[in-house]
Amino acid sequence: xxxxxxxxxxxxxxxxxxxxxxxxxxxxxxxxxxxxxxxxxxxxxxxxxxxxxxxxxxxxxxxxxxxxxxxxxxxxxxxxxxxxxxxxxxxxxxxxxxxxxxxxxxxxxxxxxxxxxxxxxxxxxxxxxxxxxxxxxxxxxxxxxxxxxxxxxxxxxxxxxxxxxxxxxxxxxxxxxxxxxxxxxxxxxxxxxxxxxxxxxxxxxxxxxxxxxxxxxxxxxxxxxxxxxxxxxxxxxxxxxxxxxxxxxxxxxxxxxxxxxxxxxxxxxxxxxxxxxxxxxxxxxxxxxxxxxxxxxxxxxxxxxxxxxxxxxxxxxxxxxxxxxxxxxxxxxxxxxxxxxxxxxxxxxxxxxxxxxxxxxxxxxxxxxxxxxxxxxxxxxxxxxxxxxxxxxxxxxxxxxxxxxxxxxxxxx
Amino acid sequence: xxxxxxxxxxxxxxxxxxxxxxxxxxxxxxxxxxxxxxxxxxxxxxxxxxxxxxxxxxxxxxxxxxxxxxxxxxxxxxxxxxxxxxxxxxxxxxxxxxxxxxxxxxxxxxxxxxxxxxxxxxxxxxxxxxxxxxxxxxxxxxxxxxxxxxxxxxxxxxxxxxxxxxxxxxxxxxxxxxxxxxxxxxxxxxxxxxxxxxxxxxxxxxxxxxxxxxxxxxxxxxxxxxxxxxxxxxxxxxxxxxxxxxxxxxxxxxxxxxxxxxxxxxxxxxxxxxxxxxxxxxxxxxxxxxxxxxxxxxxxxxxxxxxxxxxxxxxxxxxxxxxxxxxxxxxxxxxxxxxxxxxxxxxxxxxxxxxxxxxxxxxxxxxxxxxxxxxxxxxxxxxxxxxxxxxxxxxxxxxxxxxxxxxxxxxxx
Numbered sequence: 139x140x141x142x143x144x145x146x147x148x149x150x151x152x153x154x155x156x157x158x159x160x161x162x163x164x165x166x167x168x169x170x171x172x173x174x175x176x177x178x179x180x181x182x183x184x185x186x187x188x189x190x191x192x193x194x195x196x197x198x199x200x201x202x203x204x205x206x207x208x209x210x211x212x213x214x215x216x217x218x219x220x221x222x223x224x225x226x227x228x229x230x231x232x233x234x235x236x237x238x239x240x241x242x243x244x245x246x247x248x249x250x251x252x253x254x255x256x257x258x259x260x261x262x263x264x265x266x267x268x269x270x271x272x273x274x275x276x277x278x279x280x281x282x283x284x285x286x287x288x289x290x291x292x293x294x295x296x297x298x299x300x301x302x303x304x305x306x307x308x309x310x311x312x313x314x315x316x317x318x319x320x321x322x323x324x325x326x327x328x329x330x331x332x333x334x335x336x337x338x339x340x341x342x343x344x345x346x347x348x349x350x351x352x353x354x355x356x357x358x359x360x361x362x363x364x365x366x367x368x369x370x371x372x373x374x375x376x377x378x379x380x381x382x383x384x385x386x387x388x389x390x391x392x393x394x395x396x397x398x399x400x401x402x403x404x405x406x407x408x409x410x411x412x413x414x415x416x417x418x419x420x421x422x423x424x425x426x427x428x429x430x431x432x433x434x435x436x437x438x439x440x441x442x443x444x445x446x447x448x449x450x451x452x453x454x455x456x457x458x459x460x461x462x463x464x465x466x467x468x469x470x471x472x473x474x475x476x477x478x479x480x481x482x483x484x485x486x487x488x489x490x491x492x493x494x495x496x497x498x499x500x501x502x503x504x505x506x507x508x509x510x511x512x513x514x515x516x517x518x519x520x521x522x523x524x525x526x527x528x529x530x531x532x533x534x535x536x537x538x539x540x541x542x543x544x545x546x547x548x549x550x551x
Numbered sequence: 552x553x554x555x556x557x558x559x560x561x562x563x564x565x566x567x568x569x570x571x572x573x574x575x576x577x578x579x580x581x582x583x584x585x586x587x588x589x590x591x592x593x594x595x596x597x598x599x600x601x602x603x604x605x606x607x608x609x610x611x612x613x614x615x616x617x618x619x620x621x622x623x624x625x626x627x628x629x630x631x632x633x634x635x636x637x638x639x640x641x642x643x644x645x646x647x648x649x650x651x652x653x654x655x656x657x658x659x660x661x662x663x664x665x666x667x668x669x670x671x672x673x674x675x676x677x678x679x680x681x682x683x684x685x686x687x688x689x690x691x692x693x694x695x696x697x698x699x700x701x702x703x704x705x706x707x708x709x710x711x712x713x714x715x716x717x718x719x720x721x722x723x724x725x726x727x728x729x730x731x732x733x734x735x736x737x738x739x740x741x742x743x744x745x746x747x748x749x750x751x752x753x754x755x756x757x758x759x760x761x762x763x764x765x766x767x768x769x770x771x772x773x774x775x776x777x778x779x780x781x782x783x784x785x786x787x788x789x790x791x792x793x794x795x796x797x798x799x800x801x802x803x804x805x806x807x808x809x810x811x812x813x814x815x816x817x818x819x820x821x822x823x824x825x826x827x828x829x830x831x832x833x834x835x836x837x838x839x840x841x842x843x844x845x846x847x848x849x850x851x852x853x854x855x856x857x858x859x860x861x862x863x864x865x866x867x868x869x870x871x872x873x874x875x876x877x878x879x880x881x882x883x884x885x886x887x888x889x890x891x892x893x894x895x896x897x898x899x900x901x902x903x904x905x906x907x908x909x910x911x912x913x914x915x916x917x918x919x920x921x922x923x924x925x926x927x928x929x930x931x932x933x934x935x936x937x938x939x940x941x942x943x944x945x946x947x948x949x950x951x952x953x954x955x956x957x958x959x960x961x962x963x964x
Contacts (some may be wrong), residue, residue: 335785336782336784336785337782337784337785337786337787337790338785338786338787338790339787339790342790354784356784358830368933369749369750369909369910369933369935369936370817370819370821370842370844371750371767371769371817371842371844371908371909371910371911372748372749372750372751372817372908372909372910372933372935373750373751373817373909373933374750374751374752374814374815374817375810375814375817375818376814377750377751377752377755377933380819382820382821382823383806383820386799386802386803386806387803389799390799390800390803393796393799397788401787401788401789402787404783404784404785404786404787404788405788406783406793406830406831406832406833407795407796407825407834408783408825408828408829408830408831408832408833408834409825409828409829409830410795410823410825410828410834410837412820412821412822412823415821415822415823416821416822417771417819417821417822417840417841417842418819418821418842419819419821420819420821421820421821421823424823427830428830429783429784429830429831431783431784495784495785496782496784496785496786497782497784497785498784520781520782520785520786520790522782522785523782
């Protein structure tokens with residue numbers, strides 16, 4: 139019996155259904171924010187399943203929850219897989235949770251298939267990936283990787299003023315697990331995360347598996363256009379410095395300049411503020427945000443220069459400025475892990491395609507520590523961060539099969 | 552001595568300075584809202600000047616204040632001229648007040664020049680033109696013309712809950728004038744209003760007098776574009792229904808379609824709301840307002856059809872709708888009054904041009920009652936509804952000279 143064939147679609151689907159009850163919303167989504175009572179309930183449910191299968195559980199100082207299946211070599215570095223169990227306030231049943239349950243399913247499949255691995259295989263549920271209650275998101279993996287300071291994170295407060303340290307203590311009291319002493323983080327041989335795509339590409343191209351090559355880099359900008367307020371009835375166009383009119387010309391040129399044949403570059407104007415916002419006053423100011431993403435840093439660099447040139451050229455008769463507010467470099471996954479994922483998907487005869495991840499994931503922090511990769515499965519219409527988020531049992535099982543094969547391979551290297 | 556030469560620039564300027572003290576602001580503007588203590592003070596000052604010159608004063612049930620210089624024919628219908636003394640909360644010294652003081656200066660000039668007229672000439676200060684404390688604006692002239700109901704207006708409340716009737720009683724108690732009994736309004740032979748332009752055209756074209764041919768019609772619309780919210784990182788452009796992107800294409804086509812060689816059509820997008828307004832979410836909705844004005848109803852009609860066609864053609868892949876929320880027909884002034892204003896300006900060798908008014912004025916109501924016209928003078932950089940509003944003593948005097956000549960002519964017909 140292969141590890142892949144030991145993956146049970148019905149069991150994995152039922153575990154999603156069981157988890158979906160914890161924080162379940164009337165519209166079929168979940169509200170299971172980080173370190174809430176619902177998060178604690180999910181931890182307890184996972185820990186109960188793990189204990190029933192004889193797997194060890196432990197947690198760390200930021201609350202990351204680990205489920206360990208031992209290997210044959212006590213000194214070998216472990217292979218890790220997982221994602222997160224917290225959700226957006228009006229989130230879906232699969233975002234994050236699928237990655238945890240697929241990793242746990244892989245552990246069970248290894249067990250059911252009677253496969254021994256040299257290295258331990260560990261499933262993980264990272265604390266607070268969503269960042270909707272406590273900022274920043276991807277907190278557990280960032281602390282694990284040493285990118286965020288543990289004590290700074292423990293001091294963060296939610297909007298009601300609750301300190302994260304207290305919410306974490308409360309959560310671990312309600313969902314106890316042995317604590318791994320010291321700073322979070324330990325040496326790893328590899329990390330693989332599975333996730334729903336959160337975009338429409340796999341569905342549109344009729345693929346079951348996304349072989350994730352990278353998490354695209356992202357840059358955010360603010361464009362501010364300053365003109366002059368004027369009377370809408372009395373001021374001829376030639377005498378106007380209409381901030382919205384200039385902003386619109388700038389934005390139109392930007393949409394044009396960020397059109398690529400492959401449709402890989404992501405360019406979004408998400409927030410637009412026009413002031414004073416009176417129907418009969420020519421706008422004196424227009425401000426808009428830009429979110430631009432691409433897997434290649436060089437492409438972001440080239441387009442940043444284009445945006446700056448457009449702002450400089452398109453402002454007249456107003457004045458305009460563009461400011462970069464954040465830049466996150468792309469994460470390129472390990473070629474050997476990418477090749478392994480693709481090879482396992484092919485071996486399982488699962489239609490697959492290479493693709494970058496459009497969204498950020500815990501894997502971007504862990505990729506700095508060890509060879510890392512990701513596996514995507516389709517989600518309905520690409521909808522995520524939404525209570526109507528959906529995926530099929532067979533796609534979820536397919537992703538878990540690829541993961542189980544990949545982990546079995548990595549854990550025997 | 553001609554009537555025009557009896558107009559005294561220094562006296563007119565001093566009266567502006569005296570009035571500017573009532574509600575004067577540190578930045579040099581005025582805050583003299585309708586039926587406030589400052590409004591009462593302005594009424595008293597005008598009434599005092601009138602009484603000192605031997606003119607009769609009276610008021611009506613909506614608080615319009617009249618200053619009457621008798622004619623030789625007791626049965627002849629009067630000629631009326633004036634504007635308003637109330638201001639925006641951060642208004643200028645000339646908006647409205649100039650029209651009242653110019654009319655009063657014309658009465659004084661007729662007196663000083665010893666010119667007898669067959670008809671009475673009456674200066675008027677209309678109540679609540681600005682509409683910033685009590686809505687709607689142009690209230691006194693609208694009630695006078697029978698366009699607004701007296702009792703409905705008396706029942707209006709300001710934002711503090713003060714009923715207009717009480718504020719009016721308070722004002723007339725502080726600034727008493729004999730009350731003309733009955734419903735406001737009486738038969739008129741003609742009406743001429745002078746005003747600062749509130750736009751930049753006269754200044755830009757180096758003209759002293761604007762011969763106002765019309766008050767342009769205005770129409771307001773709301774355009775609503777509905778798309779789909781989507782993840783900014785994961786959703787390819789081909790799969791997006793980006794409401795702002797569609798709104799931008801629609802708006803750009805509208806700016807293009809409303810460009811006219813004469814720069815007479817006014818097209819303004821003043822308010823823009825994009826939701827959900829998150830930098831990393833593709834906008835699912837975009838709503839914007841349109842303010843469109845032109846002196847010719849037919850031009851508004853043609854362009855309304857163009858706007859509708861643009862919305863229909865430009866919405867894809869979103870859906871969009873345009874709704875007309877208000878329509879005010881243009882006011883065309885009386886050709887004989889227009890010709891008379893132009894002739895008097897030419898006779899006084901004052902550089903002048905025909906032009907429509909971009910803003911609304913009390914004259915639009917009175918034009919329904921009798922032959923009506925308006926006279927504009929330049930204001931600095933076209934700025935109005937602003938404490939920095941400014942005009943020169945000589946331009947103000949020039950407008951008053953044209954007015955005095957026009958009134959003398961009309962009053963002897």
